[in-house]
Amino acid sequence: xSWNDRxxxxxxxRTVEKIxxxxxGTTPMNRRRDALATAAKNLLAxxxxxxxxxxxxVGTVGYLRAEPGxxxxxxxxxxxxxxxxxxxxxxxxxxxxxxxxxxxxxDKRVSKLVAK
Numbered sequence: 377x378s379w380n381d382r383x384x385x386x387x388x389x390r391t392v393e394k395i396x397x398x399x400x401g402t403t404p405m406n407r408r409r410d411a412l413a414t415a416a417k418n419l420l421a422x423x424x425x426x427x428x429x430x431x432x433x434v435g436t437v438g439y440l441r442a443e444p445g446x447x448x449x450x451x452x453x454x455x456x457x458x459x460x461x462x463x464x465x466x467x468x469x470x471x472x473x474x475x476x477x478x479x480x481x482x483d484k485r486v487s488k489l490v491a492k
Contacts, residue, residue, distance in 0.1 A: 397452025415454035421478035433462035
């Protein structure tokens with residue numbers, strides 16, 4: 377977690393999902409391991425964790441990049457940022473830990489799918 381120089385209230389960790397790209401036309405739906413779909417679950421986890429808190433905190437995913445970025449390719453790598461803001465650094469730390477737990481749960485589910 378890195379902290380914004382102007383304030384200690386902004387955490388900007390960058391998360392990467394790596395699964396492995398594949399061709400969209402030749403990969404059946406039940407065999408796809410889509411890094412963008414996995415990242416989408418993680419983005420929703422950010423929204424859910426921050427929204428579950430009381431107060432004026434905010435959480436934003438303002439940047440997302442998927443590779444290889446072709447319309448006929450299943451994304452194999454996704455990079456995104458998470459920014460958390462609140463007037464209390466303790467709340468930011470608590471939310472970030474909870475978000476990381478949610479990310480780990482998603483990673484476990486994806487690992488089970490990949491192992492099949």
